[in-house]
Amino acid sequence: MPNRTFSNLSRLLRQGLFGLLVSVGTIHAAPDVEDIDFRLPDGFKVEVLVEGVPNARSMALGDDGTLYIGTRRMGSVYAVRNVFSGRPEVVTLAENLSVPNGVAVHEGDLYVAEPKRILRYPGINGRIDSPGEPEIIDGDLPYKGKLHSWRYIGFGPDDRLYVSIGAPGNAVNEPELALILRIAADGSSREVFARGIRNSVGFDWHPESGELWFTDNGRDMLGDDLPPGELNRVPDAGLDFGYPYCHAGFIPDPDLSDLGKCEDSVAPVQALGPHVAPLGMIFYTGKMFPAGYRNQVFIAEHGSWNRSKAAGKTGYRVTVVRLDGNNAVSYEPFMEGFLDQNRVLGRPVDLLIAPDGALLVSDDQRGVIYRIFYARP
Secondary structure (H helix, E strand, C coil), X not given: CCEECCCCHHHHHHHCCCCEECCCCEECCCCCCCCCEEECCCCEEEEEEECCCCCEEEEEECCCCCEEEEECCCCCEEEEEXXXXXXXXXXXXXXXXXXXXXXXXXXCEEEEECXXXXXXXXXXXXXXXXXXXCEEEECCCCCCCCCCCCCCEEECCCCCEEEEECCCCCCCCCCCCCEEEEECCCCCCCEEEEECXXXXXXXXXXXXXXXXXXXXXXXCCCCCCCCEEEEEEECCCCEECCCCCEECCCEECCCCHHHCCHHHCCCCCEEEEECCCEEEEEECCCCCCCHHHCXXXXXXXXXXXXXXXXXXXXXXXXXXXXXXXXXXXXXEEEEECCEECCEECCCEEEEEECCCCCEEEEECCCCEEEEEEECCC
């Protein structure tokens, strides 16, 4: 049977699952998610963990258990204290920023990515009510327009910060963009790590090999069913994943194929659904879920925006890609219900593993964070 989210305000108040927006002193009622019947595999349940976080996008967990949340449209970065205690408090940590989508925590410092720069709030633990002015550790990120300029960031096992730089168009030849950069934690030693990447808004490192894996959004205007979204692996620095001359490793671009050959690009580990807009991805390293999910890839599919009415919308779900070594052996739905007969009820963005092994999912349409947990059937 589907699991219904406990989402109206009265239930949230009884359970203590509400968000207090400290900066304005008001309690935000939960969005009306009562009509969402989430469908998950047997034994899994979902609940609203945090609400009142408008346009909730990327997530990062601090060393003290504070949850940090970036946004794309609000210009704000939020911090949620007591997030796992049953009474989370949502604090507006920063306002009036430019598309602060990406957030990451490293050695007690909070990093926030804007389109043109990387900010650092040093020693953020215990200071979310008065974080002070941030340091600018890189104020000159590659930028040529707003499209795909929302950055995703994360620290790798090498203690370096990885930054996605999306292409400023649908199919454009901009060799200084469409890539992933990596830089030292202080902003020095910036270099190109991988290129030929149209727009990655999610990546993670394999828990055993330490290799970077990332999702990529395929170009539009090649029809309802092409190209697929991508899950990619980066075994070595300097690889080219084909954009803009080749898509998904086998589709030459109709206008830009003279820039390279598909056989010279790195093909995805798994072709995802067409136009599903794969964003956040994560390897499951928790201990709550059954063992068959350990080290497998979960992906938040934000959902298509321009497929024809006849073809219908795709994505709007969380999927799991099962691996055998570095090879994908299956690609299947895990959390569905955001889409109801072509009516969009929510849009998943990013994924994070909680200390207890639950899977957190941000929803930028609803402004909530869900918690998926396993209770034996």
